[in-house]
Amino acid sequence: MPASPIAIVLPPREGFGPGRTGAVGLIARRLASVRDDATVTMVVGGRQAGPLFAEAPFLPVTPVRWLPAKPNIRYAAGVANLLRRMGPALIEVHNRADIALHLARRLPRAPVSLFLHNDPQGMGHLKTAAERERLAHRLACVVAVSGFVRDRFAEGLPPGLSPAVLPNCIDFGSLPAAVPAGRRDNLILYVGRLVAEKGPDVFVDAASRALARLPGWRAEIVGADRFGPHGAHTPFIRTLRAQAAEAGISLLGYRPHEEVLASMGRAAIVVVPSRWQEPFGLTALEALACGAALVCSPRGGLPDVGGEAALYAEPDDPGSVAAAILALALDPARRATLGEAGRRRAALFDVSRVGKTLLGLRRELLARPPARAGSVAPR
Numbered sequence: 001m002p003a004s005p006i007a008i009v010l011p012p013r014e015g016f017g018p019g020r021t022g023a024v025g026l027i028a029r030r031l032a033s034v035r036d037d038a039t040v041t042m043v044v045g046g047r048q049a050g051p052l053f054a055e056a057p058f059l060p061v062t063p064v065r066w067l068p069a070k071p072n073i074r075y076a077a078g079v080a081n082l083l084r085r086m087g088p089a090l091i092e093v094h095n096r097a098d099i100a101l102h103l104a105r106r107l108p109r110a111p112v113s114l115f116l117h118n119d120p121q122g123m124g125h126l127k128t129a130a131e132r133e134r135l136a137h138r139l140a141c142v143v144a145v146s147g148f149v150r151d152r153f154a155e156g157l158p159p160g161l162s163p164a165v166l167p168n169c170i171d172f173g174s175l176p177a178a179v180p181a182g183r184r185d186n187l188i189l190y191v192g193r194l195v196a197e198k199g200p201d202v203f204v205d206a207a208s209r210a211l212a213r214l215p216g217w218r219a220e221i222v223g224a225d226r227f228g229p230h231g232a233h234t235p236f237i238r239t240l241r242a243q244a245a246e247a248g249i250s251l252l253g254y255r256p257h258e259e260v261l262a263s264m265g266r267a268a269i270v271v272v273p274s275r276w277q278e279p280f281g282l283t284a285l286e287a288l289a290c291g292a293a294l295v296c297s298p299r300g301g302l303p304d305v306g307g308e309a310a311l312y313a314e315p316d317d318p319g320s321v322a323a324a325i326l327a328l329a330l331d332p333a334r335r336a337t338l339g340e341a342g343r344r345r346a347a348l349f350d351v352s353r354v355g356k357t358l359l360g361l362r363r364e365l366l367a368r369p370p371a372r373a374g375s376v377a378p379r
Contacts, residue, residue, distance in 0.1 A: 004089035010045035012075040032056035034355035076102035097125040111140030129156030146301030169354035181336035189267035199273035206321035208247035264290035272296035288342035309345035
């Protein structure tokens with residue numbers, strides 16, 4: 001089979017370069033490195049200010065601004081114009097149902113897949129079962145990043161319309177060398193956006209309780225209200241900063257992804273106290289891969305990530321989060337065992353393994369007769 005171009009389509013404001021990339025862009029970067037002799041991959045997205053990732057050629061989109069439509073559809077029309085010249089064999093749209101539907105209409109010869117990174121019942125064009133069923137029949141494939149997202153999409157749908165699951169992946173080759181458990185810093189670490197649903201205030205409460213019984217330990221918070229160095233100083237962050245200062249917890253602000261991974265590689269414990277139903281939990285996966293002992297919420301897709309390699313604590317009960325932190329901090333052997341289990345668990349999500357599943361899915365779609373272009377890939 002000759003090389004067939006595959007287009008990975010990013011949301012219009014997603015970054016694809018150092019210092020400006022969110023979770024969707026990071027996963028797209030890793031998936032862009034997945035290829036075989038039968039395919040070549042290109043990434044399509046909004047215009048970027050700064051250096052680009054090198055995993056695949058990046059094609060910037062010019063939105064069709066004269067179109068009397070919402071910004072996403074103007075962007076989708078620009079993507080369609082670009083892809084019509086490129087002639088892709090397969091189009092993979094990340095996290096934008098309206099863009100996927102538009103491309104399926106405009107480019108009927110190319111199968112269109114939609115990769116869902118969020119709870120579909122909170123997304124446009126997917127909130128109702130009728131909308132999800134309609135989309136499932138109009139696209140070649142729907143892909144969920146976790147069993148939680150799959151189940152939320154399939155809720156209320158007839159049998160056979162459940163999405164495929166392709167979990168988010170990690171690139172072990174890009175990680176800093178793991179620090180042995182006995183040489184890790186006595187550090188309790190939170191990494192993530194500083195918004196209420198992620199629970200950084202839960203972390204402050206729980207860590208302050210734990211630190212009162214842990215002389216020689218410290219706690220740090222890394223993150224801002226959004227991805228990138230230009231976050232806003234929101235009322236929530238102002239309150240959080242005051243609470244952290246009172247508890248003696250350092251609030252470090254945004255840090256580049258490489259620095260975040262390095263911090264996880266040194267920290268004894270990483271805490272992911274999300275209040276909301278995490279669609280996947282990429283921070284938890286990165287903490288496991290870096291060898292930290294993980295304490296996390298049991299909500300959404302986090303149990304899919306952590307399995308038996310994490311301690312779970314309800315974020316609505318900061319006392320239970322503090323107890324989990326203490327259980328690990330006061331037991332070095334248990335911490336080491338959990339860290340080793342986390343590395344083994346994270347290896348299941350390495351891009352080399354996830355990539356094989358992706359290539360199989362792509363081959364199935366590329367081999368599918370045109371008459372089946374409206375079906376959904378099997379679970």
